[in-house]
Amino acid sequence: MSLPLSDAALTTLALALAGTLGLLFGKLQVRKVGLGIGGVLFSGILIGDLAARAGIGFDEHVLHFIREFGLILFVYTIGIQVGPSFFSSFAKSGLKFNLAAMGIVFTGVAVTLAIFAITDLPLPVLVGIMSGAVTNTPGLGAAQQALSDVGLSADEIGLTGMGYAMAYPFGILGILITMFTVRFVLGIRIEAEEAAYRAESETGEASLPAINVEVTNANFDGVPLGSVPDLFDAGVIASRMKKRGELVVPTREQVVHLGDSLHIVGPAEKLAAMVMILGRKTDQALTTKGSRLTWQRLVVTKQKVLGRSLRELALVERNGVTISRINRAGVELPAQAGATLAFGDIVTVVGTPQEIETVRERLGDEKARLDEVNFPALFFGISLGVLLGSIPLAIPGLPAPLKLGLAGGPLMAAIILGRMGHLGPFTFAMPPTANHALREFGIVLFLAVVGIVAGDRFLDTILNGDGLSWMGYGVAITAIPLLVVGFVARVFAKFNYLSLCGVLAGSMTDPPALAFAVSMSNSGAASVGYVSVYPLVMFLRIMMAQVLVLLLSGVAM
Template sequence: MHGVAQALLVLSAVAALGLGLGQIKVAGVRLGVGGALFAGLAFGHFGIGMEANMLTFVREFGLVLFVYAIGVSVGPGFFEAFKKDGIVLNVLAVAIVVSGTLAAVVVHLVVGIELPAALGILSGAVTNTPSLAAGQQVLNQLGVNNVGAMMGQAYAVAYPFGIVGILLTMLLVRVGFRLNAERAAQDFEAEQAANYTAVETVNVVVRNPAVAGCQLRDLDELKEMGVVLSRVLHDGSQHVVSADDVLAEGDVVLAIGPRNKLERLKRLIGPIADVDLKTMESTEVAWERMVVTHSAVLGKSLGELNFRANHNLVISRISRAGHDLVPGAHLKLQFGDILTVVGDPQGFGTVAALVGNRSKALQETQMIPIFIGIALGMLAGSVPVMLPGLPAPVQLGLAGGPLVVAIALSRLGHVGPLVWFMPPAANHMMRDFGIALFLAAVGLKSGQGFVDTLLFGDGLRWMACGVAVTLVPLVTVAVVGYWLTRLNYLSLCGVLAGSMTDPPALAFAQGMSTSEAPILSYAAIYPLVMVLRVVAPQVVALVLWGI
């Protein structure tokens, strides 16, 4: 057996064995997909591999799939990450990235580790695979020999403690500052509850003489309030609210909006009514939820669509990514938005056809946007960027180009009929498949001579340097950062895991409590950290090569 058949057999065996190995827990920690690296090392050690060109293609293709899926996943919330605490989180993460990169420079210049090995140690110590690919690419462009094997071996030697070091830092901070994970979870939930403005409904009865007899369009205070009036009960029958309605004393109005705005509405119109219009039977007014899946309405505002005037229907609320939004006129529809439509049931069919309302579409993977995005990522990654003081331009490369493009496209949402949305299950599959291919290929490439390097060569010295590159930045930034900012402990754990782009460490942090704090801070810093991790080894290589 040879060629494609052999390559597929070897890759499948390495990936299956590695992923199985990654599920084994030791002291509550799993290697996860990182097991594919060590399975590949074992196969490579015993001389089981594939053709060099095919191995290179598999490695680069897997990397592209992985970083593109990551970009699509984190893109929609990337720019939101810089609001409020996001700035603090990203400053701490950048400090870890920069100090870790400087530690690798010290390893090369002071300890005397060869530059390829130093860059491999940096990538392994921070458990960042795209960083390894970026370093290999720039050194190949500089004409350095034997880059792949040396960097891969150094990466593999430093990788295990890269995971363990993050966990040790989390425990050190908890013990040193006498912190409690459950208490941190409670504090985080309390802060989230205080900052989150929930959308509520209220039935108010018209009692204000100044409002009775007025058309709704003439109530200027109501226009500026930021609430939606969906239906009104007048003379025993319900109908959809329109701007021409004249309120009469005793009418009951159903309103939707934030609690503080609804309090203002009660002061304007009247107190809470004894009836709930939502539970009253009515042949004229009903409600239904519809999901936005039609490309024709994506990016259009509710004011442009004007459901009230065109269909005698009201959009009373919009659910997006698990949060309810008040449907103002300027709010633009996005793929996957869930609309609560109120009005004459006979008009539901028309509006459903307009917005799509195909729940199945949320589970379908659109392949054309994926291939277009990857192609654009290849182009973006090949663009040279000159940075002051560097002798040669920096490129985002295969690791950074698809990532940046995916972030931009998923944030944009759609271009015409092309929608950059990927079902979570498809995204996770693409991400895990890609990284498994990449790590398996790196292991196969590095396996030859790995054991000899570890036992009889520079392996132990590389490992010691990897411990320093892992621990020094993490412990320094964690301790100083917590002392200065008093950041929530679970959020800090998310920063530590995200700064190393390390899912096993994130899983460990999430296991401390049921709070979402770790994953939220992890996601807030992940895109910026990933870009920096890709750029850092290129800058180091360009500056230090030849010194």
């Protein structure tokens, strides 16, 4: 059957219909759980099945290009989003969370290898099931490209989409079942977990605390503030100072006397040390209200200050203001002299209104720029990622060189560029709304193609083939790692249950599971756990899919 449309137009029509129906289907929820973006995969399968029955074919070259481009766009925007927090996610509790998430990833790989060893499951199906069981679409894309690199045909590669679709539904349900199972077996009470998390958070460093200190140590009477150990350069900053009843901006040259009070900001343990050095904690108010000083939050948008340290900018010396806090992507950083500014940073500035206006001009504070996408930077980053993904990496034990590919290369490039923030004329930070839109657009294109390609064989595989056994393998890859690590993390590592739920959802990179975990409590524990592990898990899922293909391709062929 032929329609009065060109091949490109017909393929575009099919993709658009798959996206439309899939996004609507994905919004359907039962108790706040739905397929989400995965609905596009199943609508693509439906369209692929109907097209095959009607004898309608699609341009394979167009489908291939759109699939790869959608994948690149998706993983690149993920990398830009997680780049600023990728390395800091390993600090303190984040390290514990990431170790648990790594346990889930590697246990899942071990289960996959065991299935390969005891069954005759084709390799494309196996890696598709693994990606669907952990609801990780970039891993599916990485596996498909790796299969193409080792010489498999388009028909064989298409089997990965069917394996993915078979395992995907329980991939979502399995996380929720694990959360319920751990809670029921161990008799966990949500109210107690909320109270424990609040108590833990009050002593943590989610945001930088501040205290007022009165100088009573005679050793510092008549000494410049710059001579006080660890002040200004070790993560502690004095933002306000009261001398003889007058509030002033503290500078390194400012001489301190007994009875003076300082408002200092920094990590809790360093504040405690500073109290011991200077004197005693005081409840004396050092508010700017009623004084000649005020404070404002300014957004860093000027190109010329990006990447420069506070020491280089010399805001105290040249403008008479103090930067007390730097908020970067929701995380407060110490405003020490060596701290550098990145696009989109929100800095708290203390000074007179006139001085703050001068600093506003230096920093930019052009909030409208936060809604702009630097498209030259976007295309530069993607091109760099494609080149990075094409570099062969010889790893002992693998039959062929490992390539980051079109999934891993753009992801790695985006993480690095997102961490850098800017390079020459390029600003890599991307407004959240634009990032979300580009990411959704990319993944819709990718899943629509995967579904359409798999659609002509999907129902037949379930009804007359091995579809049900594939689902069973997916259940094992989903459930075993989650249950094992979930119980170990709770019983032996003493994870807060709400944080554990966030880690479980993050280890599967599954937003619907996070939404369910968040709905159990008013605390932010689940979100913190999810965000802490998401960057590393996404990277590992993509790399493990490729490693498995290269490792097992020689055995399977």
